[in-house]
Every structure is written in C-alpha cells, then in structure tokens.
Amino acid sequence: MIEIHNIHKSFDGKKVLDGISGVFETGKTNLLLGASGTGKSVLLKCIVGLVKPDIGSVTFDGTYFTNNKLDIRQEIRRKIGMLFQGSALFDSMTVEENVEFPLKMLSHMPKSERMDRVNFCLQRVGLENANKKMPSELSGGMKKRVGIARAIAPNCTYLFCDEPNSGLDPLTALKIDALIAEITEEYNITTIVVTHDMNSVIEIGEKIMFLYEGKKIWEGSRDNILDAEVPELKEFIFANRLMRDAKKVEKGAAK
Numbered sequence: 180m181i182e183i184h185n186i187h188k189s190f191d192g193k194k195v196l197d198g199i200s201g202v203f204e205t206g207k208t209n210l211l212l213g214a215s216g217t218g219k220s221v222l223l224k225c226i227v228g229l230v231k232p233d234i235g236s237v238t239f240d241g242t243y244f245t246n247n248k249l250d251i252r253q254e255i256r257r258k259i260g261m262l263f264q265g266s267a268l269f270d271s272m273t274v275e276e277n278v279e280f281p282l283k284m285l286s287h288m289p290k291s292e293r294m295d296r297v298n299f300c301l302q303r304v305g306l307e308n309a310n311k312k313m314p315s316e317l318s319g320g321m322k323k324r325v326g327i328a329r330a331i332a333p334n335c336t337y338l339f340c341d342e343p344n345s346g347l348d349p350l351t352a353l354k355i356d357a358l359i360a361e362i363t364e365e366y367n368i369t370t371i372v373v374t375h376d377m378n379s380v381i382e383i384g385e386k387i388m389f390l391y392e393g394k395k396i397w398e399g400s401r402d403n404i405l406d407a408e409v410p411e412l413k414e415f416i417f418a419n420r421l422m423r424d425a426k427k428v429e430k431g432a433a434k
C-alpha cells in the first residue's frame with residue numbers, strides 16, 4: 180500500500196499540486212485520472228522520488244520515503260517497476276537485453292538465472308519468441324509488453340505506468356490494460372496508472388483518484404464514476420459522445 184499525505188508542489192511560483200492525500204491499495208490497479216496538465220505525472224514523480232514535494236510525504240507499506248535516509252529510499256526504489264510513456268526501451272539493445280538490464284543493475288543474479296527470469300517475464304507478457312528482436316522491429320503494443328516485462332523483471336512490489344495506452348489503437352490498448360491488471364492481481368503488486376483514457380477507467384479502474392487543477396476532487400471506482408455528482412468530473416467523462424450515449428442507454432434501461 181502506498182500512502183500520500185498533503186503533497187504540494189510548485190514550479191517557479193506556479194502551484195501544480197495543491198495538498199493531495201490518499202491511499203493506493205495493494206493488489207489493485209489504482210488510476211490517477213485527469214485532463215492534460217492537472218498534475219498527474221508530477222504527482223507520480225513525487226511518489227517515485229524523481230521530484231521532491233515542497234510539502235507532504237509518501238509512505239510505502241508503512242516505511243516513510245520522502246526525506247528519509249538515502250539507503251532506505253534506494254531500498255524502496257529497487258522495489259519499483261516503471262512503465263514509461265513511449266516505453267523508453269534502449270534502441271541499441273535486443274528485447275532480451277532490455278529486460279535483463281534492471282536485473283544486471285539491481286541484482287547479483289548469475290547470467291543463467293537472469294536469462295530464466297527474462298524468459299519467464301517475456302512469456303508472461305506474451306512475447307516468448309521476441310528475445311533477439313530489436314525495438315525498431317516491434318509494434319507499439321509489443322514495445323509496451325517489453326516495457327512491462329522489464330518493469331516486473333526484478334520482482335517489483337510497486338508498478339507505476341505513465342499513460343500506458345498512449346499511441347496504441349483501442350483494441351491493443353485494452354489488451355495492455357488487461358495485462359497490467361492481471362499482473363497486478365497475480366503478483367499482489369500496488370499499481371498506479373496515470374491516464375486520461377475513459378476506456379481504461381471502465382476496464383481496469385478498481386480505484387480512481389480524479390485530479391483537477393492540482394487537487395484531488397473525487398475518489399471512487401469504475402462502479403460509481405458514471406454517477407459522480409462532481410461537475411468537473413462529469414464534464415471530463417461526458418466530453419466523449421460515446422460516454423454520453425452510454426449514459427442515456429443506462430438511464431433508459433433503468434426506467
């Protein structure tokens with residue numbers, strides 16, 4: 180479980196995060212939802228420690244992270260897997276080398292054990308025959324799968340995904356969402372997904388925080404988001420015509 184408490188962050192006097200608190204639950208896909216520029220990525224960076232909050236704290240399974248000693252922060256960081264926007268694979272390395280990379284950096288595993296783990300993770304994401312391919316030979320969806328395999332290779336306890344669906348067609352996006360949700364449940368990981376995609380909300384939004392102008396203004400799940408009575412959230416959800424039509428159908432069925 181990850182807890183954040185009263186996180187504030189400004190850049191050059193401009194407030195980006197304005198006192199956000201909340202809990203991200205273990206074994207669940209926790210979504211950080213909001214329009215562009217509302218501070219989702221900055222909040223994720225504050226949680227990972229890439230950006231230091233001006234005020235506030237982050238706790239990983241009861242261990243205080245922000246401002247703690249370097250060795251404690253490093254120990255927590257080792258348990259974090261990251262799936263970056265655009266996958267961020269090393270272009271000069273094969274798929275296998277990309278997935279092996281964090282194991283080389285973070286563990287003392289012998290080569291044979293590393294390769295067993297690489298093969299296991301590639302198999303888990305459905306890429307068993309791609310070991311020797313270069314990233315330039317992969318589709319966007321395959322790159323995301325390699326990114327997920329690399330993130331989970333060191334047996335991560337926490338998985339952070341920054342817009343995992345960006346650049347994917349809707350069907351591939353759904354498959355990547357489903358894979359993230361399955362892995363989260365299977366390995367009991369605490370997963371945070373930054374998104375503005377309503378498809379992801381409906382598919383995998385077990386726990387959702389909605390951010391607006393640097394504040395958390397709603398919290399819930401896919402089961403109650405369509406009935407939320409928060410104007411900014413309603414505007415966000417129903418900007419999409421498909422969502423408006425779905426709501427009309429739901430209302431009609433309830434009559």
Ligand SMILES: Nc1ncnc2c1ncn2[C@@H]1O[C@H](COP(=O)(O)OP(=O)(O)OP(=O)(O)O)[C@@H](O)[C@H]1O
Nearest residue numbers: 190191195213214215216217218219220221222375
């Ligand atoms: N290092 C930085 N220096 C200055 N301003 C920054 C920095 N990082 C982010 N910002 C600003 O913080 C605000 C929130 O950015 P952030 O990337 O968190 O938005 P977001 O909700 O993730 O948006 P998107 O969905 O478009 O990625 C933006 O106005 C952005 O310009």
